[in-house]
Every structure is written in C-alpha cells, then in structure tokens.
Amino acid sequence: MGILEKIQSIQEELARTQKNKATEYHIGLLKGKLARYRQQLLEPAPGSSSSPGQGFEVQKSGDARVALIGFPSVGKSSLLSKITKTKSEIANYAFTTLTSVPGVLEKNGAEIQILDLPGIIQGASEGKGRGRQVVSTAKTADLVLMILDATKPDDQRQILERELEAVGIRLNKEPPNIHFKVKTTGGVKYNALTPAKYLEEKLVVNILRDYKIHNADVLVRDENVTVEDFIDVINASHRSYIKCLYCYNKIDAVSLEEVDRIARQPNSTVISVSEDLGIEDLVDRIWDDLDMLRIYTKKKGFAPDFVGPTVVRKSKNSIEDVCDMIHREFKNHFKYALVWGVSAKHSPQKCGLSHRVCDEDVVSIVTK
Ligand SMILES: Nc1nc2c(ncn2[C@@H]2O[C@H](COP(=O)(O)OP(=O)(O)OP(=O)(O)O)[C@@H](O)[C@H]2O)c(=O)[nH]1
Ligand SMILES: [K+]
Numbered sequence: 001m002g003i004l005e006k007i008q009s010i011q012e013e014l015a016r017t018q019k020n021k022a023t024e025y026h027i028g029l030l031k032g033k034l035a036r037y038r039q040q041l042l043e044p045a046p047g048s049s050s051s052p053g054q055g056f057e058v059q060k061s062g063d064a065r066v067a068l069i070g071f072p073s074v075g076k077s078s079l080l081s082k083i084t085k086t087k088s089e090i091a092n093y094a095f096t097t098l099t100s101v102p103g104v105l106e107k108n109g110a111e112i113q114i115l116d117l118p119g120i121i122q123g124a125s126e127g128k129g130r131g132r133q134v135v136s137t138a139k140t141a142d143l144v145l146m147i148l149d150a151t152k153p154d155d156q157r158q159i160l161e162r163e164l165e166a167v168g169i170r171l172n173k174e175p176p177n178i179h180f181k182v183k184t185t186g187g188v189k190y191n192a193l194t195p196a197k198y199l200e201e202k203l204v205v206n207i208l209r210d211y212k213i214h215n216a217d218v219l220v221r222d223e224n225v226t227v228e229d230f231i232d233v234i235n236a237s238h239r240s241y242i243k244c245l246y247c248y249n250k251i252d253a254v255s256l257e258e259v260d261r262i263a264r265q266p267n268s269t270v271i272s273v274s275e276d277l278g279i280e281d282l283v284d285r286i287w288d289d290l291d292m293l294r295i296y297t298k299k300k301g302f303a304p305d306f307v308g309p310t311v312v313r314k315s316k317n318s319i320e321d322v323c324d325m326i327h328r329e330f331k332n333h334f335k336y337a338l339v340w341g342v343s344a345k346h347s348p349q350k351c352g353l354s355h356r357v358c359d360e361d362v363v364s365i366v367t368k
C-alpha cells in the first residue's frame with residue numbers, strides 16, 4: 001500500500017468509528033498514525049532529487065511576509081494589485097496565477113511582503129495542482145491572509161483550513177502546553193500537573209511507540225490538551241503556528257445583512273476590491289496582526305529618524321533585538337541605550353540589552 005492509500009484507509013476508519021469513551025483510545029492511536037503518514041508524504045522520496053514539500057522560492061524581503069491563500073478566482077491577484085505596486089494577472093477563469101508573485105505593502109514606514117499565490121483546491125496538501133507548493137509556502141509566512149468569496153458557502157473556509165492543517169500549519173493557535181523531551185534511556189515518564197481530560201498515560205506511551213520513541217519525558221501542563229495537541233508536540237519541528245486573518249472579498253455581490261453576518265465572525269474582515277470597500281481597514285488589520293513595533297533610532301546630536309523606523313516584533317522587542325535589526329555586529333560594541341517613550345520610566349532612560357521597547361519609542365544606542 002502506498003502512503004496515500006494508507007492515509008485514505010485510516011481516514012475511512014476514523015469516519016466510520018463512532019466517537020465514544022470506548023473508542024477514544026483507538027481513535028487516538030489512529031490519529032497518531034495519520035499524522036506520521038502525512039509527514040512522510042511531505043518528505044521527499046528517498047533517492048529522488050525533487051522535494052515535494054518545498055514551497056515556491058521567493059526571497060524573503062522587508063519586515064514581514066503575508067501569504068494570500070484561497071480558492072481560484074476569489075480575487076487574490078486583484079488584492080495584490082490593489083495594495084502593492086506589483087501587477088499580477090487578473091482574469092475570471094480559475095488558475096490564472098501559476099506561480100508566486102511578491103509585492104510590497106508599505107505601512108507605517110515598514111515594508112510588508114505580500115505573496116500572491118496560485119489558487120488551491122481540496123486535496124492540495126496531497127499534491128493536487130500546485131497545491132502542495134502553495135501550502136508549503138504558506139508555512140513561511142508571518143500571517144496567512146485567507147481570501148474567501150463572500151458569495152460562496154461557509155464550508156470553503158473549513159476546506160482550506162484542513163488543507164493547511166494537513167501540512168502542519170496551525171492557525172490562530174498557541175503551541176500546546178506540554179513539555180516533551182526524547183531521552184536515550186529510562187522509558188516514557190508521563191506526568192500531568194492536573195489530570196488531563198483527554199489524554200492518558202497508556203495512550204501516550206502507545207502513540208510514542210508507533211513513532212519508535214521508547215524513552216521520553218512528557219509533562220502535561222494544561223488539563224485541556226487533546227490527542228491532536230500531543231501529536232503536534234511529537235512532530236513539533238514540522239508544525240508552524242501562524243496567525244490567520246479571514247478576508248471575505250466580493251461583498252459588493254451580497255446583501256448588507258450577509259456582509260454584517262460575515263464581518264462579525266472572529267478574525268474576519270470584509271472587502272470588495274473592485275468597489276474599493278474595506279481596503280484601508282484590511283491594511284490596518286494586517287498591521288495589527290503582524291504585531292510589529294516601530295522604533296525610531298537617534299544618533300547623538302541629531303533628531304530621531306522618523307522616516308525609516310526599525311521594525312521589530314512584539315515577541316522580540318528587547319534592545320538586543322533592536323540592535324540585531326540594525327546590524328549583526330552592533331550588540332558586540334554595545335555600551336548602553338537611551339530610550340524615550342512609553343517603555344521608559346523617565347526620558348531618556350538609560351537601559352541595558354534586556355530592556356523591552358514599545359511602539360514608537362525613540363532609541364539611541366551608545367557604543368564602546
Ligand atoms: N464582484 C467582484 N468581483 C471581483 C472582486 N475582486 C475581484 N473580482 C473578480 O474576480 C475574478 C478573479 O480575480 P483574480 O484576482 O484573478 O482572482 P485570483 O484569486 O487571483 O484567481 P487565481 O489566480 O485564478 O487563483 C476577476 O474576474 C476579478 O475581476 C470584487 O471585489 N467583486
Ligand atoms: K482568476
């Protein structure tokens with residue numbers, strides 16, 4: 001049996017197995033196996049030079065990358081052409097775009113790379129069309145902008161989510177709170193801070209056995225983690241936790257009531273590229289979701305540079321991170337930093353490398 005058939009047979013078994021307490025354990029094992037085969041599918045076949053799991057090779061540029069993911073003809077290229085200076089071919093037939101087309105969105109002095117991609121369809125992650133390349137490219141993004149057609153049924157979103165999940169992308173989710181470490185001896189040591197509701201030691205041990213892991217520490221820190229979460233932790237090196245903004249295009253073609261309903265869904269925004277509706281809001285949302293901070297650097301005796309801010313992420317916002325953004329060598333010559341703005345207790349505050357900056361702080365780095 002090939003991997004695709006194995007995957008299919010497990011999926012069929014999962015579909016016909018009723019979910020209840022008695023089958024929970026068996027379902028857990030099946031899910032572990034399924035994840036293992038899916039992973040194999042994404043890896044190049046031994047001896048082959050091609051690597052099916054690879055994305056389109058587009059040089060990363062700017063301060064962040066946003067990938068446009070969606071079915072054919074939902075308006076991905078129309079949007080790219082609207083918010084960047086790049087023109088990507090637009091037409092009313094499916095699969096107009098056949099490769100990855102990068103454009104640059106300028107916002108708040110930052111440069112955000114927007115990647116227009118070919119449309120994907122159900123089965124993309126298993127290699128239908130350019131699908132696998134597209135979903136693999138999505139993995140490299142800081143934000144997935146899922147473009148949806150407001151005139152189409154709700155299930156379009158779920159189908160796309162499943163395709164992204166199949167290649168290990170987890171949308172709008174934090175990594176599961178499980179400590180996991182593979183060891184060389186000692187067997188599997190399972191512990192939970194409070195008893196896990198959906199996991200038990202025997203299942204954990206047997207899933208690990210299927211992965212040929214016989215020695216490991218497992219500490220469950222959150223009672224709500226699921227079997228899927230545990231499988232994700234075993235496969236952590238192949239998982240990407242990425243924010244997703246759901247963007248419904250073509251609202252010019254649906255009723256106001258429908259627009260209102262869609263706009264109220266979580267992480268969702270509504271636009272019409274052709275009627276120029278909601279575009280500014282969308283760009284603001286992209287900026288917010290990328291969690292970027294603008295830092296204005298200042299040389300001694302000069303006014304701060306308010307035109308070309310140094311951009312850092314909220315999760316990497318120490319003075320050390322700011323130094324790294326300016327120059328690789330910078331922190332080696334670092335003496336102290338002067339900081340003006342929200343993060344400073346007084347202006348300016350003299351700070352070390354670990355000080356955390358806020359949006360629009362002014363920073364002056366003093367070197368040795
Ligand atoms: N009614 C309406 N049509 C739109 C809107 N935006 C784009 N379109 C039309 O939708 C069709 C597809 O647009 P594209 O930008 O080529 O779509 P795409 O998602 O890039 O398509 P592929 O590259 O084939 O995957 C074109 O005929 C556009 O003119 C919109 O806001 N409203
Ligand atoms: K199209």
Ligand SMILES: [Mg+2]
Nearest residue numbers: 076077096097
């Ligand atoms: Mg296109």
